Amino acid sequence: MKTSDCIDAGTEYCPCYLAETGECIMCSQLQGKVFCDCTNWKGVCIYQEYMWNHLHAKESRKEYRCKILICEQAAPLVILLTVQVNRTLARELKQPGAYVFLRPLDSPPYFEIPLSVMKADERAETVVLAVQERGVKTKYLFKQSTVKKEVEILLRGPFWNGILGLSYLKSLQKEKALLVIRGIGQAPAVPVAKKLIQGGNEVEVLLDTGKIQSDFAAALFREMGCHVVAQKVLDVEKLLIPDEVLTYIKDSFMKNGVKLIYCGGPELLHRGVSALIQQTGSKVDLACSNDAKLCCGEGICGSCQTRIVNGSRTKICKTQLDPRDLYGGR
Ligand code: FES
Known part of the structure; x- marks a missing residue:
């Protein structure tokens, strides 16, 4: 790539x-x-x-005034918003890595939150977005969405760079893939699993509920035919991936024929898996969630600017990278 x-x-x-x-x-x-x-x-x-x-x-990209049709509390810290959009937008948001910016109607533009699309339904003209309550902006959106009925929001999109290593995901056919995901990282992993299943691949999901303590997407993975294993994939106190998980991941591509690993969660996870691949010298492909701080999504504000392993700087709201260019491992 x-x-x-x-x-x-x-x-x-x-x-x-x-x-x-x-x-x-x-x-x-x-x-x-x-x-x-x-x-x-x-x-x-x-x-x-x-x-x-x-x-x-x-x-x-335009900003659309949309209705929140359903606001479902999936866990104490997570809501799932089903938002009415138009058919074109639903189609454009169907692919892995798609995301939008959302903000309550009465809030200024700096209240915008980038949110990955978990599901997009072209016929129903809806998208489902998972929101984790964390800081000021998400708390405000929680309040607006859960207290009031018939809430309208402003949605800006479509954006597509929510996943790095997209070409690996799109080209994998009739192989085995392992998804290592944690917490709210479950949401963008749903279209990833869908794409891999459509390619005739066998998909295993190591799912860590993380801080949100909910496996809200597990049923969707199982419906698609993925094999879901509940597993703590990160030791947050020691800030590392536990040894038994590293061994499991290593065996998956060294012994069990896995050709692609997708990491969805914090950067610690991406770094750990990238380093593991580097140590083994394996050619297994790596894709991961884009964890940059996204603000404009248009390459203008510079908030997502990151230094990659060759020393150059890049804006990863728009630049599609190989995760190993960002986390090492080549
Ligand atoms: S988010 Fe503004 S430049 Fe990337």
Whole structure:
């Protein structure tokens, strides 16, 4: 996988503002260079699109006023929101890694929360989002959603870079995959499992309920045909993955034929698994949830900027990376 791969390249949102400021992630000419050095062709010339659009960015994502149809308390700290959207948005949010920004109607833009899409139903024109109560913004959204009836919210999207290593997920066919997930990381893992099952893969899920103490997505995994194992995957006091879990994961790809591991949870988990793969020298593929602090999602604010292993900085709200470029392991 190429390091510089923009998730929005070739979509209706490309070219974006980054083209106007000479910081396009993909196009060398839109970075101010005089030659074409297109490293990851997506079927569309971003430079030409920019010219045709009179040297302007395309219109960015809209904010929609949507109704919360169902607010279900899945655990003391977790609510599942079923939100009415339009059919196009539901279709665009069906893929693994899809997420949206949500904020209560009466709140300012800085109350926006990035939330992964757990389920999207094109026919019903709905999406299901899991929210964990943590800080000021989620507490406010909890209050608004659970106290009032017929709540309306503002939803901005679609965004797609909620998972890193997407190409591995999309290309795996008729193999074995292991999902190691913890806490609220269950929500974005649901479309991951769905995609893998659609590819004819055997999927095992190591599920740690974590701080939320709820396996709210376990039934969905089982319905899809995944084998779910309840397992504590992180020792939060020692800040590491327990030895028996590391051995289990190692055996899965060294002895039991697992070709892809997906980690959904805190970065500690991604780092531990990435290091394990590095130590063994295995070629097993790794995908993981994108745990960056997302604020604008458009590559503008810089809150998600991260240094990768080659020393360069990248905005991972838009850049699709191999997790080992971020956590080491090559
Ligand atoms: S979230 Fe703003 S630049 Fe990435």
